[in-house]
Amino acid sequence: MFDNLDAVLLARAQFAFTVSFHIIFPAFSIGLASYLAVLNGLYLWTKKEVCFELFNFWKTIFAVAFGMGVVSGIVMAYQFGTNWSVFSDKAGPVIGPLMGYEVMTAFFLEAGFLGVMLFGRHRVGPALHFFATFMVAVGTLISATWILAVNSWMQTPAGFGINDKGQFIPLDWWAVIFNPSFPYRLVHMVLAAYLTTALVVGGVGAWHLLRKTAPRRAGKMFSMAMGMVAIVAPIQILAGDAHGLNTLEHQPVKIMAMEGHFDSHPDGAPLILFGIPDQANKRIDYAIEIPKLSSLILKHDLNAPMAGLDTVPDNLQPPVVVVFWSFRIMVGLGFAMLGLGLWSLWARYRGTLQSDVWLHRLAVAMGPAGFVAVLAGWVTTEVGRQPYTIYGQLLTAQSHSAIEAPAVATSLILFIIVYFFVFGSGTFYILRLMARLPRDPTPEIGDAPIRTAGIVPGTLAHKVEGGSHGH
Numbered sequence: 120m121f122d123n124l125d126a127v128l129l130a131r132a133q134f135a136f137t138v139s140f141h142i143i144f145p146a147f148s149i150g151l152a153s154y155l156a157v158l159n160g161l162y163l164w165t166k167k168e169v170c171f172e173l174f175n176f177w178k179t180i181f182a183v184a185f186g187m188g189v190v191s192g193i194v195m196a197y198q199f200g201t202n203w204s205v206f207s208d209k210a211g212p213v214i215g216p217l218m219g220y221e222v223m224t225a226f227f228l229e230a231g232f233l234g235v236m237l238f239g240r241h242r243v244g245p246a247l248h249f250f251a252t253f254m255v256a257v258g259t260l261i262s263a264t265w266i267l268a269v270n271s272w273m274q275t276p277a278g279f280g281i282n283d284k285g286q287f288i289p290l291d292w293w294a295v296i297f298n299p300s301f302p303y304r305l306v307h308m309v310l311a312a313y314l315t316t317a318l319v320v321g322g323v324g325a326w327h328l329l330r331k332t333a334p335r336r337a338g339k340m341f342s343m344a345m346g347m348v349a350i351v352a353p354i355q356i357l358a359g360d361a362h363g364l365n366t367l368e369h370q371p372v373k374i375m376a377m378e379g380h381f382d383s384h385p386d387g388a389p390l391i392l393f394g395i396p397d398q399a400n401k402r403i404d405y406a407i408e409i410p411k412l413s414s415l416i417l418k419h420d421l422n423a424p425m426a427g428l429d430t431v432p433d434n435l436q437p438p439v440v441v442v443f444w445s446f447r448i449m450v451g452l453g454f455a456m457l458g459l460g461l462w463s464l465w466a467r468y469r470g471t472l473q474s475d476v477w478l479h480r481l482a483v484a485m486g487p488a489g490f491v492a493v494l495a496g497w498v499t500t501e502v503g504r505q506p507y508t509i510y511g512q513l514l515t516a517q518s519h520s521a522i523e524a525p526a527v528a529t530s531l532i533l534f535i536i537v538y539f540f541v542f543g544s545g546t547f548y549i550l551r552l553m554a555r556l557p558r559d560p561t562p563e564i565g566d567a568p569i570r571t572a573g574i575v576p577g578t579l580a581h582k583v584e585g586g587s588h589g590h
Contacts, residue, residue, distance in 0.1 A: 124528060126519065126523060127516055127519050130198075130203065130519050130520075130522075132531060133198065133202065133530065134195070137194055138195060139494055140191050140538055140542055142493060143494070144184050144185070144187050144188030144191060145188050145192075146311065146312045146315045146489070147184050147319065148184050148188055149259045149262075149316075150312040150313045150314075150315055150316025151177060151180070151316050152256040152258075152259045153313065155174055155255075156249070156252045156255075156256040157343075158174040159174055159249045160249060162174065163245055169339050172336055172557075173339060176557075178236065178237060179552060180552050182237055184549060187542055190541075191538075191542065194534075202522065202527060204520040205519060206508050206513065206518035212287060213295060214272070224258075225258045225261035225265060226258070228258035229262070232251040232252075232258070233255055235247070235248065235251035236251045236255050263305070263308060263309060263312070267308055268295075268296045268305075270500075271300045272295055272296075272298050272509075273504070273509050274304070274369075274370065274500070274510050275298045275300040275370070275510065276509055276510065276511070277291075277298040278290055278291035278292065278295040279295060287512070300365055300366070300370075303358070304500075306358050307355070310355045310358055311355065311492065311496065312493075314489050315493060318348065318456070318459075318482075318485055318487075318488055319486055319489065320344040321344030321345055321482045322482050322486025324337045324339075324340040324341030324342075325478075326479075326486075328473065329476065329483070332556050332558060333556050333558050341473070342467075342472060345463035345472065345482070348460040348463065352456040355453060356454070356457060359450075359453065363416075372437065373442070375428045375431070376436070376443060376503055377443065377503065378390070378425075379406075379439065379443050381428045381439075382429055383427040384427065386422055387410070387411035387423060387424075387425075388417075388424075388425035388427075389408040389409060389410045389413055390408060390412035390413040391406050391407070391413075392407045393407045393447070396440045396443045398436075398440060401428065401429070434506065435506060437503050437504070437505040438502055442498075442499055442503045446499045448491065452491060456485070456489075459482065459485055462478055463478065463482075466478050
């Protein structure tokens with residue numbers, strides 16, 4: 120039944136499916152590791168028990184998310200050998216060492232200190248426990264650095280040569296690692312991870328504030344998360360703009376697809392807000408656009424000429440519909456995050472951050488928004504690179520293994536079944552953990568004066584005095 124399907128398309132679908140599951144866990148664990156380090160550091164500095172209570176609450180969630188991220192990443196690595204062996208052979212001399220460096224530095228660092236962070240506080244003491252937590256956070260950032268270096272090299276290859284076997288070989292490792300898009304993509308991804316975590320933490324805090332489960336703990340995490348959103352969201356928008364300018368310089372066809380520019384605009388290109396791309400007829404139907412704004416944003420000149428997809432052969436154009444809409448989902452959610460951050464600043468200024476019910480409801484609704492934005496961003500990046508695996512150098516159609524469509528389709532179906540069962544169960548468990556925020560501890564008996572209900576000393580004295588007068 121699968122004989123008439125395209126093996127390359129199925130292999131791409133399989134990798135897209137597995138990477139979509141994988142990326143949501145690192146995007147969460149990168150930010151959550153840093154949040155745990157901050158909580159641990161604040162507890163050491165201020166001795167406020169609420170910080171340590173929140174640390175213990177979130178560290179269990181981090182452990183589960185981290186474990187699922189590791190497992191889903193291992194599965195992805197196998198696909199390089201099964202479905203993309205030609206790519207592995209040709210790009211292995213460059214990509215292989217970078218992936219090895221990620222394991223030797225980041226993964227060993229995380230694995231070495233994770234157990235101390237989770238179970239070793241009473242064995243090593245508060246200071247070394249904070250150091251272990253900090254090292255786990257550093258490890259997640261180093262991991263992101265190496266993975267982004269690999270992917271960025273595939274987007275903007277540099278520092279390489281090609282040997283007589285047709286393999287890409289490194290000529291300058293500095294140029295390979297610090298390729299033209301790497302700094303922009305690293306900053307954009309790390310900020311996205313921090314925003315994703317802040318939205319989750321803020322959503323959980325808002326949920327418990329609405330339920331009045333533990334106002335002190337929920338209020339603390341909600342305040343910290345909204346502060347993070349308010350700070351990082353505008354920075355992320357600026358970083359995204361800089362990344363877009365870098366993409367225009369090195370991957371202009373991707374920008375054409377993102378903007379929906381089928382035609383060239385010699386006197387300034389419009390910014391198409393919404394529309395329905397029709398790649399077959401090379402037009403945007405029902406377009407809502409602002410004249411010349413795209414030229415202003417991308418080239419800082421209203422009348423700057425912008426080339427369109429009419430300058431690119433059809434077989435070298437990415438799927439415009441997918442890239443066009445995924446880009447708008449990412450940008451739209453980015454501005455929604457900015458709006459949430461600004462609302463939280465206004466509520467903080469008015470002193471209603473802990474009591475604004477509608478702000479709390481919006482924060483709960485925005486809890487998953489970071490994951491959706493990350494997925495939309497990766498779809499924009501990866502689909503926009505098509506039809507290449509290594510941009511401008513190696514076509515996707517030349518990268519796959521000599522494997523038949525039925526074999527790829529069978530493994531894809533098995534992946535879908537297993538992933539939804541395993542990672543669906545893990546995600547459900549994480550949500551259950553998030554819903555179980557312990558109630559704030561009640562004051563000890565000796566912490567406050569004890570009064571019998573309805574009787575205060577003044578009243579009792581008055582009654583005794585009055586009784587004496589009566590006698």
